[in-house]
Amino acid sequence: MRAIYKNKVRNKQRRCLLSLLLLGTLLPAGAQTLEQCQQAAEQNYPLIRQYDLIEKTTQLTVSNLAKGWLPQLQATAQATWQSDVTAWPDAMQGMLKQSGLDVKGLKKDQYRVGLDVSQTLFDGGAISSQQEVARQEGNVQAAQNEVNLYAVRKRVNEMYFGLLLIDEQIKLAQDLEQLLSTNERKLASMYKGGTASESDYNNVKAERLNTTQQLTNLQAERSTLQRMLSTFCGIAVEAPVKPAPHDALDDTAESHRPELRLADSQLRLADARERQLNAALLPKLSVFASGFYGYPGYNMFEDMMRHDWSWNGMIGARLTWNIGALYTRHNDKAKIQLLRDQAENGREVFLFNNRLEQLQQNENIRRYNALMADDAEIIALRTKVRKAAESKLQHGIIAVNDLVKEINNENAAKVQQRVHEINLLKELYDQKYTINP
Numbered sequence: 001m002r003a004i005y006k007n008k009v010r011n012k013q014r015r016c017l018l019s020l021l022l023l024g025t026l027l028p029a030g031a032q033t034l035e036q037c038q039q040a041a042e043q044n045y046p047l048i049r050q051y052d053l054i055e056k057t058t059q060l061t062v063s064n065l066a067k068g069w070l071p072q073l074q075a076t077a078q079a080t081w082q083s084d085v086t087a088w089p090d091a092m093q094g095m096l097k098q099s100g101l102d103v104k105g106l107k108k109d110q111y112r113v114g115l116d117v118s119q120t121l122f123d124g125g126a127i128s129s130q131q132e133v134a135r136q137e138g139n140v141q142a143a144q145n146e147v148n149l150y151a152v153r154k155r156v157n158e159m160y161f162g163l164l165l166i167d168e169q170i171k172l173a174q175d176l177e178q179l180l181s182t183n184e185r186k187l188a189s190m191y192k193g194g195t196a197s198e199s200d201y202n203n204v205k206a207e208r209l210n211t212t213q214q215l216t217n218l219q220a221e222r223s224t225l226q227r228m229l230s231t232f233c234g235i236a237v238e239a240p241v242k243p244a245p246h247d248a249l250d251d252t253a254e255s256h257r258p259e260l261r262l263a264d265s266q267l268r269l270a271d272a273r274e275r276q277l278n279a280a281l282l283p284k285l286s287v288f289a290s291g292f293y294g295y296p297g298y299n300m301f302e303d304m305m306r307h308d309w310s311w312n313g314m315i316g317a318r319l320t321w322n323i324g325a326l327y328t329r330h331n332d333k334a335k336i337q338l339l340r341d342q343a344e345n346g347r348e349v350f351l352f353n354n355r356l357e358q359l360q361q362n363e364n365i366r367r368y369n370a371l372m373a374d375d376a377e378i379i380a381l382r383t384k385v386r387k388a389a390e391s392k393l394q395h396g397i398i399a400v401n402d403l404v405k406e407i408n409n410e411n412a413a414k415v416q417q418r419v420h421e422i423n424l425l426k427e428l429y430d431q432k433y434t435i436n437p
Contacts, residue, residue, distance in 0.1 A: 033241045034160050034429065037233045041156045042149055044234030050145045058138030065134065068127045074116040076292070082108045086300060105304050106296055114292025118318075124282025129275045136269040143262040150258045153433050159229040161426040163240050166222045168418035173215040176411045180208035183390065183403065190394070200400040207404050245425055248365045249435055251358060256436045259350045266343035274336050277329065283321040290314050354434060361431040368424035375417035382410040 042048060085106040088096065096103050184204045190196035230237045291313035296303035298312045389406040392398040 032233075032235065032237050032239070034156070034243050037160055037229065037235075037237060037240070038153050038156050040233040040235045041152050044232070045149060045152050047145060047149050047152075051142060054138050054141045054145065058134060061134040061138075062131045065127055065131045068123070069120060071117055071119045075114070076116070077113045078294075079111050080109070082110065084108075086304075088304070101305075103304055104307060106300065107307055110295060111309070112292045112294030114290065114294070116288065116290045118286050118288040120284065120286045122283075122285040123279075124284055125279040126276070126282075126284070129272065129279040132272045133269070133276050136265065136272045139265045140262070140269050143258065143265040146258040147262055150436075154430075155232065156229070157426065157429055157433060159225060159232065160240055161422055161429075163222065163225050163229060163237075164242055164425075165419065165422045166218055166225065167240070168422060169415060170215065170218045170222065172411060172414050172418065173211060173218055175414075176407070177208060177211045177215060179407060180204060180211055183407070184208055186390075186394070187400070195396065196400075203400045203404065207407075243425060243429065245428060246432075248362060248428060249358075249431055249437060251362055253358070253435050253437060255351065255354050255434075257350070257354065257434075258436075260347060263343045263347035263350075266346075267340055270336050270339045270343065273339075274333065277332050277336070280322065280325045281329070283319055285317070285319050287317050288315070357434050358431065361427050361434060364427045365424065365431070368420050368427065372417070372420045372424065375413070375420060379410070379413045379417060382406070382413045386410045 085108055087093075087105045088103055093103055184201070187196050187201040187204050191198060191201045226237060229240075291311070293309060293311050295307060295309045297310040298314075299310075303310070386403075386406040386409070389398060389403045393400065393403050
């Protein structure tokens with residue numbers, strides 16, 4: 001795999017460390033940016049260790065395949081008993097005995113202990129093609145791991161912007177609580193002065209207590225989400241920093257997602273397997289040496305007369321050609337082409353879905369921009385109505401319920417503005433994740 005992914009991980013680790021150190025000097029204590037959280041999450045996620053495991057596995061596989069060029073040794077030990085053995089014809093044995101020669105013939109029990117050595121001289125590129133397949137398989141595994149690791153950013157986005165939205169809701173709930181407390185004190189004074197009833201005072205106090213309960217729930221939700229994000233990133237995320245908005249990417253922006261690199265690596269693997277298939281058709285040349293100690297040996301006539309163990313050996317060259325590979329070649333090439341088609345189809349499916357996701361995100365961005373154009377004016381109008389209601393209440397023109405209604409309307413407008421703002425930011429950064437420019 002030529003250590004490409006291993007170097008990539010190391011470079012990402014260096015960039016992450018430099019970014020954390022640089023941003024740490026510019027941000028308040030405890031503040032974390034979205035980029036910091038994403039980088040920390042990738043380094044903390046267990047999948048990051050898969051790169052080294054894939055690299056080491058590939059190196060071991062390639063190294064083992066290279067051992068095919070070393071001399072291959074095979075030790076054998078054999079003991080057999082045969083129902084029949086090579087022997088002299090009866091007439092020949094009679095003639096030999098008349099001549100004074102005692103020919104015992106071969107024994108039916110035979111033994112040998114030997115060693116065979118072979119050395120490949122030419123393999124038609126089989127070993128090198130197998131090594132290339134192993135490297136490309138490692139590249140595919142690393143590319144798939146990159147796809148899985150890239151999805152971590154999406155999960156960080158969800159939690160990070162969720163935390164930002166809760167922070168905004170907490171601030172607005174605190175402002176609402178403060179506003180209700182102010183009106184509560186005014187009504188308490190009016191109640192003492194006899195210009196307001198006790199029920200009016202209790203109404204505002206109950207609304208303020210209800211807001212306090214909402215604030216408690218929001219703070220509990222924030223604590224849970226903050227712990228989840230901190231655990232996921234492996235760092236203490238105390239104060240997320242609202243990212244600056246950027247221009248929306250064009251609908252025709254080219255995607256650079258890791259899924260496309262995965263498809264490329266799958267196509268390269270198919271090419272490597274086809275080269276391996278071609279190498280299997282070429283003849284292979286090797287030299288060999290074979291030797292054994294046992295009975296009978298190569299000199300069978302001598303062994304018929306003496307039943308002694310002997311040393312035997314031979315050397316030679318061997319040319320082999322596996323013609324049988326032609327039988328399955330057509331189907332094997334068809335399978336490789338199917339792998340290519342699957343990779344290309346996977347790319348097309350991803351680009352199709354990615355394109356739809358971009359269109360939806362651009363529509364959402366335009367929608368939130370349009371909504372935010374009126375948010376400030378709505379809040380200003382609601383604030384004027386609320387202040388007017390406070391003034392009318394002091395003069396006894398309206399009931400407390402009307403004031404509470406206007407206070408809640410103003411707060412709802414402010415909440416809506418914050419929701420639109422955070423959702424717009426989230427869509428912008430989700431779009432960046434979708435395209436990976």
